[in-house]
Amino acid sequence: MSYLQLVHNEWDPAAKSSKMKVVYNFGRVDQVDRAGIERLIGSLSRVLGSDAMLPGAGTPGLEFTASRPLGGAYVLNGLWDRLGLAKTLRGLLGSTRRDPVTERVLFALVANRALAPSSKLAATSWVNHDVHLPGLVEVSDDACYRAMDWLLSVEPTLAKDVYHQVADLLNLEVDLLFFDTTSTYFVTEQADEPVWRDRSGRLVHPAPATSPDGTVDRTADGDEEAAAPPEGAVKQAGFRTWGKSKDHRDDLPQVVVGMAVTRDGIPVRCWCWPGNTSDSALIRQVKDDLRDWSLARVVWVADRGFTSAENRRYLQRGAGGYILGEKLRSGTAEADAALARPGRYQEVAGNLRVKEVKISDHERFVVCHNPDAAERDATVRTHLVEHLRGLIAESDKLTDTKRAELRGVISTKPGLNRYLRSTPGGLLRVDAKAIAAEARLDGKYLLRSNDPTLTAEDIAVGYKQLLEVERGWRDMKQILDLRPVHHRLEDRIRAHIILCWLALLLIRIIETTCGDTWTNVRAELQRLHVGTFTGSAGTYQQTTQVTPTQRQILDQLKLAPPPRILDLTPTP
Numbered sequence: 001m002s003y004l005q006l007v008h009n010e011w012d013p014a015a016k017s018s019k020m021k022v023v024y025n026f027g028r029v030d031q032v033d034r035a036g037i038e039r040l041i042g043s044l045s046r047v048l049g050s051d052a053m054l055p056g057a058g059t060p061g062l063e064f065t066a067s068r069p070l071g072g073a074y075v076l077n078g079l080w081d082r083l084g085l086a087k088t089l090r091g092l093l094g095s096t097r098r099d100p101v102t103e104r105v106l107f108a109l110v111a112n113r114a115l116a117p118s119s120k121l122a123a124t125s126w127v128n129h130d131v132h133l134p135g136l137v138e139v140s141d142d143a144c145y146r147a148m149d150w151l152l153s154v155e156p157t158l159a160k161d162v163y164h165q166v167a168d169l170l171n172l173e174v175d176l177l178f179f180d181t182t183s184t185y186f187v188t189e190q191a192d193e194p195v196w197r198d199r200s201g202r203l204v205h206p207a208p209a210t211s212p213d214g215t216v217d218r219t220a221d222g223d224e225e226a227a228a229p230p231e232g233a234v235k236q237a238g239f240r241t242w243g244k245s246k247d248h249r250d251d252l253p254q255v256v257v258g259m260a261v262t263r264d265g266i267p268v269r270c271w272c273w274p275g276n277t278s279d280s281a282l283i284r285q286v287k288d289d290l291r292d293w294s295l296a297r298v299v300w301v302a303d304r305g306f307t308s309a310e311n312r313r314y315l316q317r318g319a320g321g322y323i324l325g326e327k328l329r330s331g332t333a334e335a336d337a338a339l340a341r342p343g344r345y346q347e348v349a350g351n352l353r354v355k356e357v358k359i360s361d362h363e364r365f366v367v368c369h370n371p372d373a374a375e376r377d378a379t380v381r382t383h384l385v386e387h388l389r390g391l392i393a394e395s396d397k398l399t400d401t402k403r404a405e406l407r408g409v410i411s412t413k414p415g416l417n418r419y420l421r422s423t424p425g426g427l428l429r430v431d432a433k434a435i436a437a438e439a440r441l442d443g444k445y446l447l448r449s450n451d452p453t454l455t456a457e458d459i460a461v462g463y464k465q466l467l468e469v470e471r472g473w474r475d476m477k478q479i480l481d482l483r484p485v486h487h488r489l490e491d492r493i494r495a496h497i498i499l500c501w502l503a504l505l506l507i508r509i510i511e512t513t514c515g516d517t518w519t520n521v522r523a524e525l526q527r528l529h530v531g532t533f534t535g536s537a538g539t540y541q542q543t544t545q546v547t548p549t550q551r552q553i554l555d556q557l558k559l560a561p562p563p564r565i566l567d568l569t570p571t572p
Helices: 034-048 071-082 085-094 102-115 120-129 141-170 283-289 309-316 333-340 371-392 400-411 432-439 456-464 467-478 490-514 518-525 548-556
Strands: 003-012 017-028 063-069 176-185 195-197 234-236 254-262 267-274 299-302 321-326 346-349 352-357 364-369 420-422 428-430 444-449 529-535 538-543 565-570
Touching (some): 063 071, 071 102, 085 141, 102 141, 102 490, 102 518, 254 490, 267 490, 283 299, 299 456, 333 444, 346 456, 364 456, 400 420, 400 428, 444 456
Parallel strands (some): 176 299, 299 321
Antiparallel strands (some): 003 017, 063 529, 176 254, 195 234, 254 267, 346 352, 352 364, 420 428
């Protein structure tokens, strides 16, 4: 017995050979609808320009009805599957009554952030009209919001599984974890009302108080009277609240976002806290959340905001290590001692010199010097001092009142004020000693570490790689549109940040594997389209020819090219 099938050969880069793939099965030869096949062939032949040779040439031709970008979504979906994200999410969905399509909706929202970042309402339109997503034809606004709400509930499990999948995929040796924070603002003048939170900072809702008869107590307005909050809960500021903005938008409510990345720049997890949370208050939760990840001994690398004694003690628990920046201008005993110690710098790279100094029996201190940065610091200071000299050049002729006013204006500009002094008589002068003191710090920064196995070079280079986190923040804000956030509810904001993290994870893996920026890779991939054709014989979808550059990207990511025929549906 024979069967009629439409097949094509697909190149397998792993096996280095072609494999036959069935596109469509027409059924048994003796039962096939020959007239239907002839109509379909006739319609296809019109597109190919060979209709005169075919019996179906007289049938109406195919109509080109749509063309959508495919390449970016196809690659992101292939990587999504290789990381086990689809499998993990479907497994978690299996224990619920949720629609299995939730996994596809979440992928669509992640792909939207990577390819065409927009609000969730705009993302719905994008999915329905502007992209071809594997396994998802259309989506509703409500489906997106329901998926986001569920994502937040499974984030701890998902993050852990993703980390181990990424470690296996990229053969990561996680010996250093880099942690840093940023803030993102909201275009509203109103901060959120205070709320109850548990010890981990999660939002909790007190149960309504009940009367002795078991009924719910209500106020005159009909609202339920709140009972005492759950044990251990503390009333804190709302999620969107005032704080010191790293985006220089102190005029708007904000939240704080934290991220841990590997030395290769792979983001392994993200967090978010209320906008008034200080850097020093975050490290405990971060380390606790990663405690069960079966990590080897990890050296935490963080910026100067995390160098408090309390944070250092906590990072050391469980034989943990750290590399932390130390402010040379802090005036601490360690900073002053480090600058006072003599010694010769070791050349590490063209723009980095290091010198380890002995000032403690329990910690190591490394002074780093960047000649390029030193030159920039000196140039900036020269311009500032020249500007200051111009401001005070004629100040001796001013009245005491006017001179005091000038002094007050300059005091509001830290860059100028640090080089200004007043004589006993109230005259304004450039402070030569302050200039000399600042010149000693040009291009220098101080590092402290508790790890006895690292060389001074390892400590310096490790800290320098903290720039990978800063690059992650830049991409989150500029490429993925982390801010401003278009959500109001705390849970939705948290889910939005998780989607941005997953998108950054995918594009960073692509960049690491392909050796190119996501901007360039995305531009090339989005030239790969899928066209939809309809006619009396049926409907089919065909991809454009894969270019050599697109094939190279696919080969690097170990992904097979998409089939030329994505769908073939004869008219019943």
